[in-house]
Amino acid sequence: MFVILATFQLLGFDTSAPLTQDIADCLFNTGYRHAIFEAQFGTNYNIDAINNYNFAKVAGFKNIDFYIMPTQVLDPTEQINAVMKKLLDGNVIDNKTKIWLDAEDTQNYFGYHQENQNFINEMIQVLINILGADRVGIYTSLNSWSKLVDYSWRGVTSQKLWYVKKDGKQNFYDFASFGGWTRPFIKEYSSEQNLCGLQLNKDFESGK
Structure with a gap:
C-alpha cells in the first residue's frame, strides 16, 4: 500500500540488478514512484540499464x-562521455532524468583528497x-x-545530494551538514532488501 508521507515526499528504490516487467509493475503497485538504476560500476557498463528504464517506464514510473x-583507472571525461552516449543512444534520458555520481567506494577512487x-x-x-x-x-x-x-570540501555543493544513512527512517531528521550541503534531496535509508523479487535499496526523497 502506498502512503503519502508528506507533501512532495516520495518513496523510491535503487538497484544494480535486472528487472522484468512483472517486477517493475509490482514495485509501482506497491507504491514506489522513483527508480534509480546503475549505469556503470568501475570499468563495467551495466547492460541492464536500458531495459530497466523501459520496464519502469511501462510500469508507470515518471x-x-x-x-x-x-x-580512477579511466579518464574522467572519457568514461562519463562513454556511459552517457550509451544512455542517450538508448533513448533513456528524458527531460526529468538525473545522473548521480557515486562517491563512496574508496577502491574506485584515488588515495589522496x-x-x-x-x-x-x-x-x-x-x-x-x-x-x-539541476539534473546532476x-x-x-x-x-x-x-x-x-575531506569533510569540509565544498567543490560541488551546488549539486543535489543523495546521502546514505541506513537507519530505516523515512525522514531527513538525522541529516548533519557536510561538504557545504545543508539540505539533502534523497536519503537511502535501507539497503539490501528483497522486494517483488528484486534486491534493492530503499530511498526517501523530498520530491522538490
Missing part, C-alpha cells in the same frame, strides 16, 4: 534516474555540460565524503 560509480576533488569536479562538469546543473547530483555519506575528499 522519475527514473541513473547512478554512475566511476573508476586533492586527486579525488579534481576527479569529481571534472566528471560533474562533463555531466553538467550534457544535462544541465552526488551520492555519498558523511563518512565516505570525509575519506575521499
